[in-house]
Amino acid sequence: MVLAKVVGTVVSSHKSEKIEGIKFLLLEKIDPITMKGKNDFVVSMDSVGAGPDEIVFYVSGSSARFTNVTEGKPTDSAVIAIVDFIEKDGSYTYKKD
Amino acid sequence: MVLAKVVGTVVSSHKSEKIEGIKFLLLEKIDPITMKGKNDFVVSMDSVGAGPDEIVFYVSGSSARFTNVTEGKPTDSAVIAIVDFIEKDGSYTYKKD
Amino acid sequence: MVLAKVVGTVVSSHKSEKIEGIKFLLLEKIDPITMKGKNDFVVSMDSVGAGPDEIVFYVSGSSARFTNVTEGKPTDSAVIAIVDFIEKDGSYTYKKD
Amino acid sequence: MVLAKVVGTVVSSHKSEKIEGIKFLLLEKIDPITMKGKNDFVVSMDSVGAGPDEIVFYVSGSSARFTNVTEGKPTDSAVIAIVDFIEKDGSYTYKKD
Amino acid sequence: MVLAKVVGTVVSSHKSEKIEGIKFLLLEKIDPITMKGKNDFVVSMDSVGAGPDEIVFYVSGSSARFTNVTEGKPTDSAVIAIVDFIEKDGSYTYKKD
Numbered sequence: 001m002v003l004a005k006v007v008g009t010v011v012s013s014h015k016s017e018k019i020e021g022i023k024f025l026l027l028e029k030i031d032p033i034t035m036k037g038k039n040d041f042v043v044s045m046d047s048v049g050a051g052p053d054e055i056v057f058y059v060s061g062s063s064a065r066f067t068n069v070t071e072g073k074p075t076d077s078a079v080i081a082i083v084d085f086i087e088k089d090g091s092y093t094y095k096k097d
Numbered sequence: 098m099v100l101a102k103v104v105g106t107v108v109s110s111h112k113s114e115k116i117e118g119i120k121f122l123l124l125e126k127i128d129p130i131t132m133k134g135k136n137d138f139v140v141s142m143d144s145v146g147a148g149p150d151e152i153v154f155y156v157s158g159s160s161a162r163f164t165n166v167t168e169g170k171p172t173d174s175a176v177i178a179i180v181d182f183i184e185k186d187g188s189y190t191y192k193k194d
Numbered sequence: 195m196v197l198a199k200v201v202g203t204v205v206s207s208h209k210s211e212k213i214e215g216i217k218f219l220l221l222e223k224i225d226p227i228t229m230k231g232k233n234d235f236v237v238s239m240d241s242v243g244a245g246p247d248e249i250v251f252y253v254s255g256s257s258a259r260f261t262n263v264t265e266g267k268p269t270d271s272a273v274i275a276i277v278d279f280i281e282k283d284g285s286y287t288y289k290k291d
Numbered sequence: 292m293v294l295a296k297v298v299g300t301v302v303s304s305h306k307s308e309k310i311e312g313i314k315f316l317l318l319e320k321i322d323p324i325t326m327k328g329k330n331d332f333v334v335s336m337d338s339v340g341a342g343p344d345e346i347v348f349y350v351s352g353s354s355a356r357f358t359n360v361t362e363g364k365p366t367d368s369a370v371i372a373i374v375d376f377i378e379k380d381g382s383y384t385y386k387k388d
Numbered sequence: 389m390v391l392a393k394v395v396g397t398v399v400s401s402h403k404s405e406k407i408e409g410i411k412f413l414l415l416e417k418i419d420p421i422t423m424k425g426k427n428d429f430v431v432s433m434d435s436v437g438a439g440p441d442e443i444v445f446y447v448s449g450s451s452a453r454f455t456n457v458t459e460g461k462p463t464d465s466a467v468i469a470i471v472d473f474i475e476k477d478g479s480y481t482y483k484k485d
Contacts, residue, residue: 001315001334001368003301008185010100010129010154015178016144016164024098024154024178026129026185032301032317032332041129043098043154047307047365052186057301057315057334059365062159062256062353062450066365067307074144074156074163074177077098080365081306081315088299088317089343105282107197107226107251112275113241113261121195121251121275123226123282138226140195140251149283159256159353159450171241171253171260171274174195202476204391204420204445209469210435210455218389218445218469220420220476235420237389237445246477256353256450268435268447268454268468271389292412292431292465294398323398323414323429338404338462348398348412348431350462353450357462358404371462372403372412379396379414380440 001057003032003083006050010043018073025050025079027058032086033093044077045070055083055094098154100129100180103147107140115170122147122176124155129183130190141174142167152180152191195251197226197277200244204237212267219244219273221252226280227287238271239264249277249288292348294323294374297341301334309364316341316370318349323377324384335368336361346374346385389445391420391471394438398431406461413438413467415446420474421481432465433458443471443482 008026023046028037035055044058047067056079064070064078086094105123120143125134132152141155144164153176161167161175183191202220217240222231229249238252241261250273258264258272280288299317314337319328326346335349338358347370355361355369377385396414411434416425423443432446435455444467452458452466474482 001366003332003334008183008190010178010183011181012154012178013181014145018164019177026183031330033330039128039130041100043100048305057303059367061367063356063365063367065160065163066356066363067309070365072163074160074167074175075098076156076158076160078365080310081301081303084302084304086299086301086317093299105280105287107275107280108278109251109275110278111242115261116274123280136225136227138197140197162257162260169260171257171272172195173253173255173257202474202481204469204474205472206445206469207472208436212455213468220474233419233421235391237391259451259454266454268451268466269389270447270449270451292463294429294431322427324427339402348400350464352464354453354462354464357453357460358406369462371407372398372400375399375401377396377398377414384396 001059002029003055003057004029004042005037006052006054006056016074022069030055033088035094042077044079045075047078047080048082050079050082057081057083098156099126100152100154101126101139102134103149103151103153113171119166130185132191139174141176142172144175144177145179147176147179154178154180195253196223197249197251198223199231200246200248200250210268216263227282229288236271238273239269241272241274242276244273244276251275251277292350293320294346294348295320296328297343297345297347307365313360324379326385333368335370336366338369338371339373341370341373348372348374389447390417391443391445392417393425394440394442394444404462410457421476423482430465432467433463435466435468436470438467438470445469445471
């Protein structure tokens with residue numbers, strides 16, 4: 001899984017019928033040490049109700065179809081967790097307010 | 098999923114019989130903030146009737162076989178949505194005319 | 195799918211029994227605008243009878259097992275089409291002789 | 292599979308219900324010759340009880356669902372082995388204490 | 389598939405029970421034209437008895453589970469062929485002794 005920040009949304013009215021009603025988040029991958037954005041973006045299906053500026057991790061590939069929200073859908077990316085904290089070598093690099 | 102622009106088509110008369118009758122779009126990946134092309138291209142099966150210059154997102158890998166058009170076909174990329182707008186940090190980086 | 199040129203072959207007499215009798219092509223990925231090689235190579239199973247110097251596109255990952263030739267085989271890459279032409283923004287970047 | 296070092300953990304209280312109770316490790320990919328970190332990180336499900344500073348290798352993609360711990364779960368990365376030693380050209384580049 | 393050279397082995401006594409008894413090779417990806425190593429490494433399950441310094445190609449992703457040795461196992465990489473020769477534009481870039 002890869003750590004990222006929710007930075008926006010992508011909206012489409014004309015899409016595959018199988019993905020009607022799903023929210024598409026624009027994620028920016030982050031460096032989990034500096035917590036800076038990497039200017040590398042992915043469109044991901046939300047399975048946990050993540051909101052703007054939250055740090056999340058998402059799953060890629062076929063496993064993105066293994067959440068309750070995304071089962072059987074044409075998706076290669078799903079947000080599966082909102083991060084509370086990241087610990088590295090005994091200290092926090094990130095802690096949710 | 099990854100954001101891209103439809104920049105052309107790829108035509109083949111000699112191909113796997115399973116992909117007869119499918120349209121192959123040439124997509125250029127874009128930076129969703131500046132909306133500039135990244136000079137990085139992919140050939141994708143169209144599942145939504147996307148046309149030239151439209152901003153779309155496509156799904157990669159096994160999930161590309163999960164649209165009504167691409168089921169059971171040897172494809173690793175399918176366009177699944179034509180984008181209306183991209184919102185980042187409260188403003189639009191892109192809005193379809 | 196990714197555009198590439200057939201630049202050679204890879205031959206092995208000692209291999210997984212499931213891939214006996216299959217032709218392995220050496221592909222060089224190309225830039226579909228300039229048509230130049232990218233010095234990036236992949237070994238791909240041929241499912242369409244592609245020959246030297248032909249422009250093709252290949253499918254990667256699990257979908258490489260979805261051609262008639264490659265079904266059930268341990269492959270992550272299969273050539274599925276010989277390209278007739280590539281059209282970008284209304285002009286040809288490539289046209290087969 | 293890819294060699295990495297366990298450098299931390301990622302904790303989430305709000306996540307897909309299918310991944311409750313699983314430990315998420317923060318891994319840093321390493322160069323297996325110099326054993327230096329590559330400043331490239333991945334969040335991986337632990338299937339072997341790996342701890343801080345251990346050298347491991349992890350499996351990516353759909354195969355990450357093929358351990359006893361991760362079966363049926365939305366994961367694209369699982370630690371499947373703690374490394375005892377890495378041998379290259381007849382000498383050890385790494386040997387566990 | 390990707391061309392690589394067998395440069396070593398990775399040994400683990402503490403691993404997922406499903407991968408007991410399998411040999412893990414350390415592979416270095418090569419440029420198939422110059423045959424030089426790319427300093428890019430992967431840990432791969434051996435399905436063909438490849439030995440030190442041999443040129444092989446390996447399959448990645450779910451298809452790595454489609455050899456007789458790796459079926460049902462948590463692997464994303466399997467060596468499926470020892471290369472006899474690589475031919476490019478009519479000449480050999482590599483020929484096994």
